Amino acid sequence: MLFADPFFLYFFLPICTVLYFVSKNGRYRNAVLLFFSLLFYAWGDLKSLPLLLAAAALNFFLGRLIAGKRPAAAKAALVCGILFDLGLLVVFKYSAFFTENFNALTGLSLPVPEIAFPLGVSFYTFRLISYLLDVRWEKIPPEKSFSRFLLYVSLFPCTVAGPVVRYADISEEMRIREISVEDLYAGVSRIAVGLGKKVILADLLAGITEELFAGEIASLSVLGCWYGAVVYALQMYYDFSGYSDMAIGIARLFGFHFPENFNYPFVCKTIAEFWQRWHITLGSFFRDYLLYVPIFGSPRKYLGLFLVWFSTGLWHGASWNFVIWGLYFGLFILLENLIGKKRIKKIPVPVRHLYTKLVITVGFGIFYFTDTARLGAFLAGLFGGNGNPFFGETLLYSLASNAFLLAAAVLFSLPVVPWVKKKLEETPGGLIASGIFTTAANVTLLVVSTVLMITAESHPFLYAHF
Amino acid sequence: MNEQQNSSGQRIRRINKKKMLQRTLALIGVAVFLAAVFLISAAMLILKRPDVSEQEKRRLAEFPTFSFSSLWDGSYTQGIIRYFTDTAPYRDEIHDVGRDISERAGFRLDDVKMHGVVEPPVPRPPETEPPVTEPPVTEPPVTEPPVTGPVESGPAGPVETDPPVTEPPVTEPPVTEPPVTEPPVTEPSLSEDPVDPEEELRKNGIIVLGSGKNTRAIMMYYGSNAATAEYVASLNRYKEALGSGVNVWSMIIPTAVSYYLPEKYQKYTFSQKENIDYSIPLLKNVKNVDAYGALLAHVNEPIITRTDHHWAPLGAYYAAERFAQDAGVPFAPLSSYQKVDRDGYVGTMYAYTGDVKLKNNPEVFTYYKPANSYSTTYYSTSFRNPQASSLFFEWVDISYAYGVFLGSDQQIAVIDTDCKNGRTLLVVKDSYGNALIPFFTGSFEKIIVTDYRYFDLNLVSFCREQGVTDLLFAACAYSSCGVEAGYLEEMRTR
Numbered sequence: 001m002l003f004a005d006p007f008f009l010y011f012f013l014p015i016c017t018v019l020y021f022v023s024k025n026g027r028y029r030n031a032v033l034l035f036f037s038l039l040f041y042a043w044g045d046l047k048s049l050p051l052l053l054a055a056a057a058l059n060f061f062l063g064r065l066i067a068g069k070r071p072a073a074a075k076a077a078l079v080c081g082i083l084f085d086l087g088l089l090v091v092f093k094y095s096a097f098f099t100e101n102f103n104a105l106t107g108l109s110l111p112v113p114e115i116a117f118p119l120g121v122s123f124y125t126f127r128l129i130s131y132l133l134d135v136r137w138e139k140i141p142p143e144k145s146f147s148r149f150l151l152y153v154s155l156f157p158c159t160v161a162g163p164v165v166r167y168a169d170i171s172e173e174m175r176i177r178e179i180s181v182e183d184l185y186a187g188v189s190r191i192a193v194g195l196g197k198k199v200i201l202a203d204l205l206a207g208i209t210e211e212l213f214a215g216e217i218a219s220l221s222v223l224g225c226w227y228g229a230v231v232y233a234l235q236m237y238y239d240f241s242g243y244s245d246m247a248i249g250i251a252r253l254f255g256f257h258f259p260e261n262f263n264y265p266f267v268c269k270t271i272a273e274f275w276q277r278w279h280i281t282l283g284s285f286f287r288d289y290l291l292y293v294p295i296f297g298s299p300r301k302y303l304g305l306f307l308v309w310f311s312t313g314l315w316h317g318a319s320w321n322f323v324i325w326g327l328y329f330g331l332f333i334l335l336e337n338l339i340g341k342k343r344i345k346k347i348p349v350p351v352r353h354l355y356t357k358l359v360i361t362v363g364f365g366i367f368y369f370t371d372t373a374r375l376g377a378f379l380a381g382l383f384g385g386n387g388n389p390f391f392g393e394t395l396l397y398s399l400a401s402n403a404f405l406l407a408a409a410v411l412f413s414l415p416v417v418p419w420v421k422k423k424l425e426e427t428p429g430g431l432i433a434s435g436i437f438t439t440a441a442n443v444t445l446l447v448v449s450t451v452l453m454i455t456a457e458s459h460p461f462l463y464a465h466f
Numbered sequence: 467m468n469e470q471q472n473s474s475g476q477r478i479r480r481i482n483k484k485k486m487l488q489r490t491l492a493l494i495g496v497a498v499f500l501a502a503v504f505l506i507s508a509a510m511l512i513l514k515r516p517d518v519s520e521q522e523k524r525r526l527a528e529f530p531t532f533s534f535s536s537l538w539d540g541s542y543t544q545g546i547i548r549y550f551t552d553t554a555p556y557r558d559e560i561h562d563v564g565r566d567i568s569e570r571a572g573f574r575l576d577d578v579k580m581h582g583v584v585e586p587p588v589p590r591p592p593e594t595e596p597p598v599t600e601p602p603v604t605e606p607p608v609t610e611p612p613v614t615g616p617v618e619s620g621p622a623g624p625v626e627t628d629p630p631v632t633e634p635p636v637t638e639p640p641v642t643e644p645p646v647t648e649p650p651v652t653e654p655s656l657s658e659d660p661v662d663p664e665e666e667l668r669k670n671g672i673i674v675l676g677s678g679k680n681t682r683a684i685m686m687y688y689g690s691n692a693a694t695a696e697y698v699a700s701l702n703r704y705k706e707a708l709g710s711g712v713n714v715w716s717m718i719i720p721t722a723v724s725y726y727l728p729e730k731y732q733k734y735t736f737s738q739k740e741n742i743d744y745s746i747p748l749l750k751n752v753k754n755v756d757a758y759g760a761l762l763a764h765v766n767e768p769i770i771t772r773t774d775h776h777w778a779p780l781g782a783y784y785a786a787e788r789f790a791q792d793a794g795v796p797f798a799p800l801s802s803y804q805k806v807d808r809d810g811y812v813g814t815m816y817a818y819t820g821d822v823k824l825k826n827n828p829e830v831f832t833y834y835k836p837a838n839s840y841s842t843t844y845y846s847t848s849f850r851n852p853q854a855s856s857l858f859f860e861w862v863d864i865s866y867a868y869g870v871f872l873g874s875d876q877q878i879a880v881i882d883t884d885c886k887n888g889r890t891l892l893v894v895k896d897s898y899g900n901a902l903i904p905f906f907t908g909s910f911e912k913i914i915v916t917d918y919r920y921f922d923l924n925l926v927s928f929c930r931e932q933g934v935t936d937l938l939f940a941a942c943a944y945s946s947c948g949v950e951a952g953y954l955e956e957m958r959t960r
Contacts, residue, residue, distance in 0.1 A: 005551065006554065007546070007547045010506050010510045011507065013503075014503060014504060042543075043547075044540070046538060046540060046543070047539070181492045182488070182492050184492070185492035185493075188496055188500070211582055215582070220585060221585055224585065392585040394580055394585055397579070400573055400575040401572040401574060401579050402571050403573060404570065404572055405572060406572075431484065431488065432487070432491065435487075435488075435494070436491075438495060439494060443498060447502070447506075448567060451567060452564050452567060454554045454557055454560045454564065455560060455561045455563075455565065455567075
């Protein structure tokens with residue numbers, strides 16, 4: 001089940017919300033959320049529900065052991081838990097990839113396992129790992145109630161495609177939640193904005209990307225390749241940040257305050273800054289649990305950096321292009337580290353913007369092509385390596401027929417709306433105008449998105465694949 | 467001191483007032499949004515859900531049947547989600563609004579919108595045989611044949627995509643009266659497995675150009691001489707097998723791209739004319755029917771539909787006339803036919819592209835009914851279960867207007883006419899061939915029609931058994947210069 005799906009928006013969510021608000025009793029509300037979270041998961045992937053339950057049960061038990069008084073048992077429990085959680089990823093996400101590559105390297109022909117990818121496994125395993133490590137490092141006490149822990153693991157706003165919400169982020173709210181009118185307003189506004197980002201912008205941009213990239217990539221002009229990559233970068237931003245907005249908004253309706261996952265990443269002036277603004281919860285997960293793990297000794301900085309970006313790439317998919325994509329960004333971050341912040345700041349701002357946008361654009365081109373031959377053709381095409389003209393006429397027609405969409409996509413990727421809203425709300429009259437406009441915009445986004453959801457074929461959230 | 471207290475008090479009051487205002491606005495905002503959600507929810511649950519989409523020419527998703535296996539593998543729950551969206555109340559009207567919204571994503575340059583059209587830089591691979599240099603019968607409208615284009619192994623054409631319209635007619639006793647008196651026999655059946663429009667676009671690309679009643683959708687073409695040669699070789703083998711007693715004819719039917727694509731956009735397509743010309747000298751005792759030339763003389767008339775991928779009946783008439791001349795059979799003038807106009811036709815190109823200009827500029831679909839007497843019997847694809855019915859399926863909805871001829875491709879039709887000249891014509895066709903059939907009722911004593919994709923017997927034996935005197939292969943260039951040869955060989959050798 002997708003958030004941007006009429007069935008979810010007009011059937012599942014309203015019923016869940018109404019039942020949730022029937023009583024103010026915290027246990028009842030948690031029970032409702034747990035039931036609907038498990039239903040949401042089962043609806044999408046019933047076969048994998050036992051795995052989710054088993055993972056939750058094991059990690060719950062191990063969490064208690066880790067917090068226990070026997071150090072040896074705690075250490076063993078931590079190792080077991082992390083191995084189990086990572087094992088889930090290895091078995092279900094990477095076993096086919098590893099086997100194929102092993103076969104290719106050795107010339108063997110071991111059978112390639114065909115294992116179905118459990119829904120949300122990339123996200124909930126990271127949340128489980130963060131829980132175990134946080135308990136080990138005594139940042140949080142272990143959860144004593146299994147039902148509450150299961151609710152944390154399965155909480156439907158963030159189970160399938162993030163954000164990577166840590167136990168510490170919501171442990172208090174698992175017990176007591178106050179829901180104000182402002183919370184509800186913020187919640188519905190985020191849902192509307194997220195829905196609009198996904199359905200109006202990301203899905204329409206996806207049409208352009210498909211036209212450009214799904215066919216014969218070697219036939220694209222040089223500018224066509226760049227244009228396609230820019231559009232895909234915007235599509236990815238609206239797709240994933242739209243999902244995150246909806247997740248944050250839905251959680252807010254039920255009184256949870258999820259961490260932000262995107263903060264206008266395209267305003268960045270360095271690649272490091274880009275990753276502080278893009279998929280923030282994943283970046284901070286790697287930073288907190290991988291980069292600074294004291295297993296690398298003193299030269300950990302570069303080894304850790306490599307491991308972080310290798311893992312970031314591989315996490316996004318079992319394909320070499322994702323690994324290349326991760327290392328590609330890692331390389332630029334390493335270069336920025338070597339140059340140093342002070343020297344970078346001396347570079348004129350327009351140059352820094354140009355540099356980051358070029359790197360990001362090429363990066364998302366790499367991200368798109370899971371087929372290495374096509375990726376090669378794309379990279380060659382970016383620099384005229386396919387022998388194609390610099391400019392193709394179809395580009396002009398595509399730009400014209402998507403002019404307003406592209407303008408909106410660029411405009412809203414910048415923090416224009418918050419700026420206008422802030423200015424407007426400085427006076428009482430402006431506050432009223434802002435309120436009216438926000439409400440009207442929310443309803444308009446809802447209605448337009450609904451029309452487009454019914455019109456279009458289903459476009460799953462891209463991050464639900466990861 | 468008092469002033470300070472007053473000022474501080476005023477500030478607190480201002481803040482409280484602002485908070486109150488914010489809270490009120492938030493309350494209104496939440497109420498309005500939730501009201502909208504619950505209103506749409508209620509509409510989704512209460513209003514009648516359609517089972518058919520006239521626009522997409524298909525039956526909509528049905529509520530899935532429960533089974534433990536379907537629940538376990540997820541198909542049941544996914545089926546419910548699909549049903550919920552696919553059968554949304556007023557879904558066709560909502561689709562129109564959605565496409566209007568999508569249209570507002572930009573503007574049209576030169577009144578042109580390209581759907582899935584790709585740049586043409588890939589050089590065409592060298593042909594195994596040199597291209598034919600014989601001058602064409604008529605001058606093509608294309609001034610320069612494209613020298614580049616997508617690879618040869620490219621797309622199947624629209625022949626694979628014509629909207630399935632009817633089930634084979636059933637239950638009526640044989641009739642001998644002209645079909646005007648025949649009652650409708652079956653309702654048209656709709657596709658359960660619709661063609662994926664995005665896939666079609668990806669294969670060929672469509673350019674929508676012009677405005678108002680001149681709006682036209684043109685699908686690009688990527689047929690090849692290699693595939694054409696295979697098609698011709700197969701026809702030659704048929705002729706060889708059937709001997710001199712049977713005339714074998716080849717009619718490669720050109721489409722809109724051959725006549726209506728401005729020169730500026732010719733670079734995005736291959737040339738059908740080039741492939742047709744290539745076929746002619748390769749034919750051995752098989753006669754070519756110059757449909758291309760027959761249509762070219764009438765390009766200013768509605769010979770090809772604007773919103774559909776098929777030709778118009780008038781185009782079929784001119785091609786049939788050329789064939790009748792070549793075959794030496796009588797041919798009734800157009801004036802002798804009963805002309806039927808159906809207004810408001812929006813064809814498959816709208817489903818492929820979702821281009822609102824097509825939807826907003828429907829066309830008149832005109833077909834012609836012969837005045838002579840004939841009877842039509844339909845058989846299964848293995849020539850069993852004869853069922854008498856009508857040649858014209860006039861009760862089909864306007865959205866399936868092209869389906870008026872024969873109703874469906876998935877059957878064999880036999881038409882017995884009052885033209886007692888001893889000639890039996892077997893037409894092996896794709897959906898383009900359907901529009902030809904009414905014009906042959908005054909030319910042949912018996913006409914047998916089968917679709918090359920849906921024929922289960924050996925075609926050579928079938929010709930002999932049926933006493934066929936003329937075997938006409940009539941399909942669009944996408945088929946003949948594309949995928950058809952494989953089917954023909956299978957029919958010949960099975």
